[in-house]
Amino acid sequence: xxxxxxxSLLKDPERLEYRLKEIPPEPxxxxxxxxxxxxxxxxxxKKLRSRVRSYFRNLQELSPRIELMVRQIVEIEFxxxxxxxxxxxxxxxLIKQHQPxxxxxxxxxxxxxxxxxxxSEEYPRIFITRKRQLGQKNDRYYGxxxxxxxxxxxxxxxxxxxxxxxxxxxxxxxxxCLNYDIGRCPGVCQKLVxxxxxxxxxxxxxxxxxxxxxxxxxxxxxQMEKAAENLNFEVAARLRDQINGLKTLGADQKVSLxxxxxxxxxxxxxxxxxxxxxxxFQIRAGRLVGRLGFGADAQSGSVGQxxxxxxxxxxxxxxxxxxxxxxxxxxxxxxxxxxxEYLSERKGRKVTIVCPQRQSKADLIEMVERNAQYExxxxxxxxxxxxxxxxxxxxxxxxxxxPHRIEGYDISHVQGSDAVASRVVFTEGMPAxxxxxRYKIRxxxxxxxxxxxxxxxxxxxGRRFRDYAMHPDKPRAGxxxxxxxxxxxxxxxxxxxxxxxxxxxxxxxxxxxxxxxKQREEIFLPGESKPLDTEAEQPxxxxxxxxxxxxxxxxxxxHRQQRTERMRRSRLDEIPGLGHHRQKQLLGVFRSIDYIxxxxxxxxxEVPTIGPHLAQQIYDYxxxx
Numbered sequence: 001x002x003x004x005x006x007x008s009l010l011k012d013p014e015r016l017e018y019r020l021k022e023i024p025p026e027p028x029x030x031x032x033x034x035x036x037x038x039x040x041x042x043x044x045x046k047k048l049r050s051r052v053r054s055y056f057r058n059l060q061e062l063s064p065r066i067e068l069m070v071r072q073i074v075e076i077e078f079x080x081x082x083x084x085x086x087x088x089x090x091x092x093x094l095i096k097q098h099q100p101x102x103x104x105x106x107x108x109x110x111x112x113x114x115x116x117x118x119x120s121e122e123y124p125r126i127f128i129t130r131k132r133q134l135g136q137k138n139d140r141y142y143g144x145x146x147x148x149x150x151x152x153x154x155x156x157x158x159x160x161x162x163x164x165x166x167x168x169x170x171x172x173x174x175x176x177c178l179n180y181d182i183g184r185c186p187g188v189c190q191k192l193v194x195x196x197x198x199x200x201x202x203x204x205x206x207x208x209x210x211x212x213x214x215x216x217x218x219x220x221x222x223q224m225e226k227a228a229e230n231l232n233f234e235v236a237a238r239l240r241d242q243i244n245g246l247k248t249l250g251a252d253q254k255v256s257l258x259x260x261x262x263x264x265x266x267x268x269x270x271x272x273x274x275x276x277x278x279x280x281f282q283i284r285a286g287r288l289v290g291r292l293g294f295g296a297d298a299q300s301g302s303v304g305q306x307x308x309x310x311x312x313x314x315x316x317x318x319x320x321x322x323x324x325x326x327x328x329x330x331x332x333x334x335x336x337x338x339x340x341e342y343l344s345e346r347k348g349r350k351v352t353i354v355c356p357q358r359q360s361k362a363d364l365i366e367m368v369e370r371n372a373q374y375e376x377x378x379x380x381x382x383x384x385x386x387x388x389x390x391x392x393x394x395x396x397x398x399x400x401x402x403p404h405r406i407e408g409y410d411i412s413h414v415q416g417s418d419a420v421a422s423r424v425v426f427t428e429g430m431p432a433x434x435x436x437x438r439y440k441i442r443x444x445x446x447x448x449x450x451x452x453x454x455x456x457x458x459x460x461x462g463r464r465f466r467d468y469a470m471h472p473d474k475p476r477a478g479x480x481x482x483x484x485x486x487x488x489x490x491x492x493x494x495x496x497x498x499x500x501x502x503x504x505x506x507x508x509x510x511x512x513x514x515x516x517x518k519q520r521e522e523i524f525l526p527g528e529s530k531p532l533d534t535e536a537e538q539p540x541x542x543x544x545x546x547x548x549x550x551x552x553x554x555x556x557x558x559h560r561q562q563r564t565e566r567m568r569r570s571r572l573d574e575i576p577g578l579g580h581h582r583q584k585q586l587l588g589v590f591r592s593i594d595y596i597x598x599x600x601x602x603x604x605x606e607v608p609t610i611g612p613h614l615a616q617q618i619y620d621y622x623x624x625x
Contacts (some may be wrong), residue, residue, distance in 0.1 A: 100508055280310070461502065
């Protein structure tokens with residue numbers, strides 16, 4: 001028996017009114033669901049009924065994005081909470097769990113870097129990354145930081161001041177590396193420092209990125225004075241060096257405010273019709289300790305609504321000790337009281353949210369807004385350049401629409417050995433590294449001494465679009481995975497091999513495939529003997545060149561990895577009785593052939609599956625008499 005698809009609540013006024021009356025005027029969280037029972041949006045309010053009803057009063061007053069969502073709503077659910085702060089906390093957890101499409105506000109363009117501390121590991125590491133992936137819930141990310149140079153400089157000073165773990169894996173099995181000898185690492189690989197003591201060091205480091213450097217300096221100063229009183233001058237000298245190193249951080253970043261003992265955050269944005277650039281300044285004891293940057297959809301709400309969501313997202317992933325006692329905002333937040341109560345409960349002391357109108361605090365907000373304007377101008381310039389390039393490329397290739405997704409393919413090898421291929425993807429004219437792919441060429445005819453770029457490209461394209469050939473009903477145009485343009489690095493020959501395999505798969509009529517020749521930067525189309533009439537510096541050609549260069553870089557990097565791995569194993573292959581598994585065991589312990597060569601027979605015999613007899617054979621191979 002067939003079941004009818006539920007109607008949108010907008011098209012069923014009677015059911016809509018009945019549903020709205022069921023919602024109580026209490027604090028809580030509400031869910032908007034579509035016809036397939038997917039959650040479209042999760043929100044919170046101190047008065048659920050009023051907030052949900054506001055979506056259906058006047059569609060013309062809603063942003064295009066929210067109007068699109070409202071037209072899809074077929075069901076509304078809610079959870080009542082005791083307080084507004086509980087509603088805020090519950091909303092944050094539910095959004096993190098379900099990740100509804102229309103809750104996406106912050107744009108993860110990987111422009112700004114984060115600092116990650118891997119608290120999930122026994123001996124945590126610290127590093128800079130542009131990918132905020134909370135794979136381990138105990139790992140902490142700080143940022144995103146706008147000033148990349150200052151961030152790297154800060155991390156260099158910290159690693160010089162504090163002895164920290166330097167490597168993901170130990171270099172040697174039975175001894176520490178050079179970093180231990182020069183005092184840069186406390187000997188984590190050999191557990192020369194306990195996990196508890198090492199975590200105390202890392203806790204101090206985390207305080208810097210929490211904006212608590214001044215508090216850390218006070219703590220270290222007290223410890224230094226106590227060590228000096230106890231005549232422990234070596235410890236006191238080490239603490240003195242750490243204090244001096246910390247004082248160099250942000251030495252010239254003083255912000256003039258009358259009550260400079262107060263910790264505060266200041267947030268403002270600048271927006272155009274599409275994009276909002278948000279800046280958040282972290283000020284502790286009158287010093288600017290962090291400048292964070294966020295990108296948002298300008299159509300997602302008013303200035304106050306965007307600032308509210310940015311602050312909620314930011315503080316939801318921060319430790320309460322990082323919360324300031326005062327938050328300065330550019331405009332009034334729609335739920336400022338709720339957010340202040342939530343932060344106050346988590347921090348254990350009062351947190352206030354202020355929209356300053358005059359004097360020094362208003363000047364500070366103006367400074368933050370001015371920085372946001374500069375970031376917006378930079379983003380606009382990049383978008384304008386990419387839009388111009390896509391428009392030019394669309395005209396060159398006679399495309400019906402702008403090419404939002406472009407894929408580039410390249411082959412890399414040395415006379416056929418270690419042949420690999422790359423696929424890079426540009427979306428909206430920018431690299432989308434989450435869609436990059438690497439391929440090992442499987443064709444047995446492509447081997448050392450015999451290269452065949454035509455066959456290699458045909459293989460890679462066949463593997464890339466095989467699923468579409470096997471499933472003709474799979475969505476094409478408009479789907480995230482379907483390219484508007486496929487670019488091959490090469491000339492007419494490479495293009496012909498790709499066209500042949502796509503024709504055989506029945507996909508050629510659905511794809512726009514071109515090639516870009518290296519020598520003269522010429523663009524070739526299928527079936528055309530002559531290249532397109534283009535100029536090397538026109539925007540569309542420059543976009544293809546950036547794509548081609550990125551595909552080449554990605555392919556060459558993978559090829560070098562494969563070649564290095566093969567060369568590491570090639571000499572070990574010559575040793576009788578040393579198969580692939582034992583080679584892997586050896587390299588897992590010694591990391592390189594050079595260290596295997598230097599090892600004694602006794603040391604080699606300690607490796608699992610390597611007995612005394614084989615250890616002597618390995619030693620004799622590297623030390624012939």
